[in-house]
Amino acid sequence: MSTTHHLTSPFSEADIRALHAGDVVYFDGPLFGIRDLTQIYIFDQGHTPPVSLEGMPCIHTAPSLRNVDGKWEKICVGTTTSTRMDRFTPGLIGTYGVRAIIGKGGLYQGSLDAMRMYGAVYLAIVGGAAALETEQIEEVEAVYFEHLHPEALYRFRVKNFGPLTVAMDSHGRHLYDEVAEEAKRRLPDIYAKLGVA
Secondary structure, three states: OOOEEEEEEEOOOOHHOOOOOEEEEEEEEEEEEEEEEHHHHHHHHOOOOOOHHHHHOEEEEOOOEEEEOOOOEEEEEEOOOOOHHHHHHHHHHHHHOOEEEOOOOOOOHHHHHHHHHHHOEEEEEOOHHHHHHHHHEEEEOOOOOOHHHOOOOEEEEEEEEEEEEEEEEEOOHHHHHHHHHHHHHHHHHHHHHHHOO
């Protein structure tokens, strides 16, 4: 049975260890937007983030923003697929203290191991919900590594951000893998019913 949690970021390790796969999360507070280029810049090119990510959630996104008189305004903030950024996740969690990754499609075993070791989670968001995500972002508070825009590092302030499903937890559960295993287990019966076995 799943539980719904209402949290405030930054998250403590205890906040995250209390979450279990299948639970639902909403949260208020700061949220960092991050994507491929910024992570390549940090991990492959050796640039340290200019702001602390300790305890923070990071969402995989390349937002559509506009700069009006020096202030960034949101147009549309959607979520992108996480798997191609999997190689950076253990570093975000272990080196920079990120507590939650938000995205689509899940991550792999190395990321799950880091979540278990340091206390972090993967929060899945429904694909195609960019309009809702954009509405739940109250403000673009800052843009770091601005020359990388639209794949810079963004600090948003969100209100009641969610619903997010805990898809990978700090106890080693991985819902994507579990669903794949269950589908594989049921496949022979499905083939038999279809007469293609």
